[in-house]
Amino acid sequence: MDRLQQSDNYRRMTAMKELTGMDEDKPEEPRVVDSSPAKMVSSKLAESTTESELSLTELSGRTVGDVRCADPFMIAENVNVYYGDNHAIQNVTLEFGKSQVIALIGPSGCGKSTFLRCLNRMNDSIESARITGTITLDGQDIYDKDLDPVALRARVGMVFQKPNPFPKSIYDNVAYGPRIHGLAADRADLDGIVHTSLERAGLLKEVKDRLDEPGTSLSGGQQQRLCIARTIAVDPEVILMDEPCSALDPIATARIEDLIDEISENYAIVIVTHSMQQAARVSRRVAYFHLGLLVEVDDTDRIFTNPQHKLTEDYVTGRIG
Amino acid sequence: MQITTLTLIIAAMAAGAFYFGRERSLSVASGPSRMQTLHSLPGYYGYYTAIWALLPAMGLLLAWNLIEPRVIVGLIVQGLPDAEQSMSPGELNLLINNIRNLANGDIVSGEVGTVLQDAAARYLEYANTGRWMLAVLTIGLATLCASLAWRRITPKFRARNHVERVISGLLIAASSIAILTTIGIVMSVLFEAIRFFREVPLSEFLFGLNWSPQTAIRADQVGSSGSFGAVPLFTGTLLITGIAMFIAVPVGLMTAIYLAEYSSARIRTITKPILEILAGIPTVVYGFFAALTVAPVVRRAGESMGFEVASESALAAGLVMGIMIIPLVSSLSDDAINSVPRAMRDGALALGSTRSETMTKVILPAALPGIVGGILLAVSRAIGETMIVVMAAGLSANLTANPLEAVTTVTVQIVTLLVGDQEFDSAKTLAAFALGLMLFLITLGLNVLGIYVVRKYREEYD
Numbered sequence: 001m002d003r004l005q006q007s008d009n010y011r012r013m014t015a016m017k018e019l020t021g022m023d024e025d026k027p028e029e030p031r032v033v034d035s036s037p038a039k040m041v042s043s044k045l046a047e048s049t050t051e052s053e054l055s056l057t058e059l060s061g062r063t064v065g066d067v068r069c070a071d072p073f074m075i076a077e078n079v080n081v082y083y084g085d086n087h088a089i090q091n092v093t094l095e096f097g098k099s100q101v102i103a104l105i106g107p108s109g110c111g112k113s114t115f116l117r118c119l120n121r122m123n124d125s126i127e128s129a130r131i132t133g134t135i136t137l138d139g140q141d142i143y144d145k146d147l148d149p150v151a152l153r154a155r156v157g158m159v160f161q162k163p164n165p166f167p168k169s170i171y172d173n174v175a176y177g178p179r180i181h182g183l184a185a186d187r188a189d190l191d192g193i194v195h196t197s198l199e200r201a202g203l204l205k206e207v208k209d210r211l212d213e214p215g216t217s218l219s220g221g222q223q224q225r226l227c228i229a230r231t232i233a234v235d236p237e238v239i240l241m242d243e244p245c246s247a248l249d250p251i252a253t254a255r256i257e258d259l260i261d262e263i264s265e266n267y268a269i270v271i272v273t274h275s276m277q278q279a280a281r282v283s284r285r286v287a288y289f290h291l292g293l294l295v296e297v298d299d300t301d302r303i304f305t306n307p308q309h310k311l312t313e314d315y316v317t318g319r320i321g
Numbered sequence: 322m323q324i325t326t327l328t329l330i331i332a333a334m335a336a337g338a339f340y341f342g343r344e345r346s347l348s349v350a351s352g353p354s355r356m357q358t359l360h361s362l363p364g365y366y367g368y369y370t371a372i373w374a375l376l377p378a379m380g381l382l383l384a385w386n387l388i389e390p391r392v393i394v395g396l397i398v399q400g401l402p403d404a405e406q407s408m409s410p411g412e413l414n415l416l417i418n419n420i421r422n423l424a425n426g427d428i429v430s431g432e433v434g435t436v437l438q439d440a441a442a443r444y445l446e447y448a449n450t451g452r453w454m455l456a457v458l459t460i461g462l463a464t465l466c467a468s469l470a471w472r473r474i475t476p477k478f479r480a481r482n483h484v485e486r487v488i489s490g491l492l493i494a495a496s497s498i499a500i501l502t503t504i505g506i507v508m509s510v511l512f513e514a515i516r517f518f519r520e521v522p523l524s525e526f527l528f529g530l531n532w533s534p535q536t537a538i539r540a541d542q543v544g545s546s547g548s549f550g551a552v553p554l555f556t557g558t559l560l561i562t563g564i565a566m567f568i569a570v571p572v573g574l575m576t577a578i579y580l581a582e583y584s585s586a587r588i589r590t591i592t593k594p595i596l597e598i599l600a601g602i603p604t605v606v607y608g609f610f611a612a613l614t615v616a617p618v619v620r621r622a623g624e625s626m627g628f629e630v631a632s633e634s635a636l637a638a639g640l641v642m643g644i645m646i647i648p649l650v651s652s653l654s655d656d657a658i659n660s661v662p663r664a665m666r667d668g669a670l671a672l673g674s675t676r677s678e679t680m681t682k683v684i685l686p687a688a689l690p691g692i693v694g695g696i697l698l699a700v701s702r703a704i705g706e707t708m709i710v711v712m713a714a715g716l717s718a719n720l721t722a723n724p725l726e727a728v729t730t731v732t733v734q735i736v737t738l739l740v741g742d743q744e745f746d747s748a749k750t751l752a753a754f755a756l757g758l759m760l761f762l763i764t765l766g767l768n769v770l771g772i773y774v775v776r777k778y779r780e781e782y783d
Contacts (some may be wrong), residue, residue, distance in 0.1 A: 156672030164664035167687045177672040234672055
């Protein structure tokens with residue numbers, strides 16, 4: 001049974017390699033921060049292959065590395081996701097710490113975005129999706145029947161791949177969340193929230209004279225920072241980011257990365273990215289997904305300098321993906 | 322030779338020209354990689370030759386058919402005896418018609434004399450010669466042009482560019498047909514309307530409060546003064562349209578919101594086709610539904626509450642028209658709501674909005690321009706709607722805002738003015754064109770406004 005499973009997985013894996021070679025869309029981003037571990041990746045490449053200390057080369061259900069972290073705030077335990085018959089996420093266990101950025105990486109279609117969307121129940125709106133396992137936020141099961149997904153999403157914010165400001169003014173974009181959750185007592189209060197949120201998103205200076213202009217009039221990078229400001233305004237505890245820079249140019253990307261770095265003190269941040277450099281620059285821990293399995297989790301520099309699993313190594317050195 | 326036969330022959334020649342043109346392009350291209358030496362693909366050389374075989378010959382055919390009858394008539398008139406030549410144009414026209422009828426074996430009015438028989442014989446002869454000339458000329462022209470085109474084919478010849486130019490010309494011609502037809506319709510309505518305004522001043526038509534288009538046919542006729550104040554018609558139209566929109570907008574919009582956001586996929590697959598069936602019911606069916614079912618119900622209900630209701634009330638017509646327009650409003654709103662990108666929805670949900678907050682605060686504002694544009698289109702549809710109001714609304718032009726009274730609409734009056742035996746130069750008949758022109762201008766204005774609103778306020782989500 002076990003061998004059967006393995007060989008099946010192997011077949012899927014090789015098929016995946018052929019596919020991803022063609023449809024993978026990985027934006028090449030120049031290294032803005034030079035001291036990043038990404039630099040080490042290339043230098044380490046030669047070493048690690050000659051050492052050939054990687055005993056783990058096959059896909060198995062087990063995750064290599066340390067899925068636990070010191071001060072877990074959100075815990076996913078044995079999470080499985082099915083889209084109809086498709087088993088998209090298989091038995092993933094992962095802990096997310098407070099004030100910590102964790103990056104989810106892996107080839108296209110490996111399930112990292114699906115997993116991310118489980119964390120704030122955005123998969124609920126997909127009729128064919130079915131989720132098993134438990135995910136707790138601060139000790140509370142988020143898939144509990146009594147728990148309102150609306151309240152959950154106020155605590156677990158999300159920033160999307162493409163900037164999606166509402167067709168409203170810049171002010172109303174940021175004020176939207178506080179308004180629907182009744183966070184501001186009066187207009188002055190709301191003004192305060194909007195200003196702090198914009199400031200923390202590093203956008204205030206650029207837009208403070210035109211808060212009543214439509215949010216869609218901003219540039220792509222500004223729009224994405226507006227979306228981050230909008231998310232911060234609700235004062236969530238966790239922020240999920242689904243490839244937040246994939247539609248942006250390198251300068252805007254660098255600004256967003258700086259921003260992530262700054263706000264990471266106050267939030268648990270989970271970021272899905274296709275850019276290894278970005279993962280190396282912004283995250284403390286990295287989780288590598290492959291075909292719906294969580295292959296390896298570890299501290300960022302260990303993943304990039306000394307990965308334990310062959311697949312992780314192949315991915316971070318650019319051999320697959 | 323018949324025109325159809327000739328057309329078929331030319332088409333066959335074009336097919337042949339295609340073959341020879343293609344073959345020649347292959348034979349003039351030389352060397353091992355002969356395809357590369359050609360400027361265009363071989364097929365284009367074929368099309369190029371075929372176009373030259375087809376278009377000039379077809380043009381000649383068309384021109385000949387326009388000119389030939391006049392030439393023949395001219396020749397016949399020349400050959401007639403002097404007495405007939407000095408007839409008045411009207412009589413001459415009749416005579417020529419008779420000659421043509423005799424030649425074609427149709428019924429002739431009046432005696433068939435020798436003059437007529439002679440002329441008919443000559444007519445047949447001319448027509449016959451003409452046909453043969455045409456056949457020879459077109460086939461000759463097709464052959465000539467095709468062979469000239471065929472000779473021009475060299476490897477460097479840019480056949481594709483020539484073919485593409487002809488094709489783009491065809492596309493332009495096709496798209497101008499609709500535009501030209503519109504212009505033609507507007508012109509014909511406009512000129513008749515101008516004739517009307519020569520008899521009735523524009524100010525009376527636009528601001529007069531009394532509509533009673535019966536004009537006296539005889540001088541001694543009583544009680545048919547004819548007054549053409551169109552205000553009651555437009556207020557009647559407005560009243561019925563208002564009632565219709567009062568029904569259609571809320572119901573249609575809520576239907577669209579439900580279908581787009583709340584219904585399950587199964588309900589959607591059942592409901593949408595049913596709504597489309599509603600849109601496909603002929604308006605005449607709605608008309609007798611309004612007149613036979615809704616109007617009596619409205620009347621009885623009104624009377625039970627102590628109101629006096631006319632049997633052809635504006636309310637009944639408006640209600641049914643509203644029902645008819647629901648699918649239009651709901652499908653246009655549905656499109657507008659669905660065109661709001663999924664990212665908007667996700668963004669709102671991810672901030673912790675409930676479904677209804679997402680709907681009212683994000684999606685509806687984003688879709689509003691599309692919805693407003695759709696409603697304006699629905700209004701112009703309601704204003705132009707004819708059959709329901711002809712059957713369910715009244716004929717009397719009351720100036721009232723009471724939906725329980727009978728009113729009449731612009732379209733109803735156009736129909737009644739043009740039905741039956743008419744004098745085509747009386748103000749009564751011409752009034753229909755003036756009304757038609759006004760109606761056209763109003764719906765045109767609404768459509769332009771609708772399109773403008775949609776364009777101006779549409780959010781560009783890539």
